[in-house]
Amino acid sequence: MKAQEIITKIKDSKASVEFMKTGLSRLDNFLDGGLLRKELIVIGGYTGSGKSFMAAQIMFSIAKQGFKTGYFSLEISNEMILSRLIGQNGNIKPARVLSGYLTETEHESRRNSEAQIIVYDGLMSFHDDLYQLEEIKQAIRVNEYEFVVVDFIQNVMSKGYEEYERLSYVALELQKLAKETNCCIMVISQLSNSAAKSLDGQVEYKGSGSIATVADLGFYIVRKDTPDDAPWGQAELHIKKNRRGYSGNKLDLRVTYPGGMYVEEPQISIN
């Protein structure tokens, strides 16, 4: 493509740029408005850090803005994802939503939370039976999603015998797909355990350095230790990669108990 054509394309697309707000206002401000189409975003974290909770929360926020969203769960069931979303939204422990053993107050909260989620039923779809990269790509194309979550990248099946080779291929294909379909793709990634044990403490996504290389935005979540009787949990969202600007910053977050919703710490900004 020639420079002149690209400049015209930039001018044409300027008017149609639409930011997808994550719902975390300081993060959205930091990103000049939110996430964008054609971007590949990675959220990393160790087991139990709440990666899927955050991704589902962001997806719900984006669906509420009128974007067509999809969640590909290659780990837990659709029922569990929905229970988490209902629990987050109604501040109920997700396991209790799933089991149905609820107090009268929780029952009322669940009903309200379900109603708030059902409103956006036409803008959210959940897939827990697609594991092959080609199936995921096809579903994104056919459904014309504008934002998707792939939870998680290490479980995507594709060609390549070695994990490094496979994950590099998957990451690159998803980046290509984001551009081709004009969709924003958020992948969840485990973090490398060996990195955690390394002397420099450099955090890396598990399996392939190319996950971070191809991503436009890369984050990872760190859960902080909090006393058992604390009214909320604490977490940090680190900005590892930012193709739009500077990285290395972090956002302090609270995690509501028992629902598990991420909210911003009231007085602390990105530093």
Add this chain to the structure above:
Amino acid sequence: MSKNRKLALIESFLKTLDELYEQEESAENIAQKLEIVKQLVKIYEN
């Protein structure tokens, strides 16, 4: 919110509302229909 996004929301709300009217009426069903109407009003007010 852009006009396109509002239209996408309204279209989706009406489709879901249609589906809810096809279902048996219950406390959950009524709460869901009311929530959709509430959100529709919010869009029109903005």
